[in-house]
Amino acid sequence: MADDRHFLRLEVVSPDGPVFEGDVAMVVVPALRGEMGILPRHAPTVAQLSVGEMRVKTLDDTWMSFAVAEGFVKVQFDKVIVLADASESAGKIDPARAEEALARAQERLAMLKAGTVPEDDDVDAFRESMAIRRAKNRLKVVHKG
Numbered sequence: 194m195a196d197d198r199h200f201l202r203l204e205v206v207s208p209d210g211p212v213f214e215g216d217v218a219m220v221v222v223p224a225l226r227g228e229m230g231i232l233p234r235h236a237p238t239v240a241q242l243s244v245g246e247m248r249v250k251t252l253d254d255t256w257m258s259f260a261v262a263e264g265f266v267k268v269q270f271d272k273v274i275v276l277a278d279a280s281e282s283a284g285k286i287d288p289a290r291a292e293e294a295l296a297r298a299q300e301r302l303a304m305l306k307a308g309t310v311p312e313d314d315d316v317d318a319f320r321e322s323m324a325i326r327r328a329k330n331r332l333k334v335v336h337k338g
């Protein structure tokens with residue numbers, strides 16, 4: 194009977210391949226308009242994701258945390274598919290790499306503002322600001338986990 198359903202099938206996929214697949218109790222995704230909580234029997238939905246944290250409640254009531262870059266979530270028939278430009282579970286995040294990415298992007302943005310970008314270099318303000326958001330998000334997720 195439909196009312197008996199008490200779990201979701203979650204699949205998280207990035208361009209590098211599957212990130213997570215399993216049955217879970219609840220998923221909270223960083224939708225563009227704010228956090229979106231998904232429980233079993235959620236209405237069919239497609240929503241855009243921003244850079245943020247995805248939290249997953251497992252069937253034994255513990256919470257897992259993932260960093261998610263931009264992408265989409267689709268919910269249908271208790272199946273949640275997250276297609277993200279990048280996603281890592283908190284345990285897979287390398288904080289040193291995120292610190293380096295943050296420093297590099299901040300430095301490139303500062304060079305752009307100061308007009309000191311070398312002529313043969315290709316620095317784009319939007320790309321660097323997105324790199325900053327991804328790195329800060331990874332650091333937030335890894336330090337919480």
Ligand code: ATP
Pocket residue numbers: 207209262278279280281285286287288290291294324327328331
């Ligand atoms: P970097 O400059 O360090 O590559 P980035 O923000 O440009 O950072 P992305 O393009 O978002 O990296 O991701 C590229 C791939 O590297 C993805 O598979 C992503 O999961 C992985 N990745 C990026 N940063 C980290 C990190 N700090 N720890 C673990 N995996 C990471």
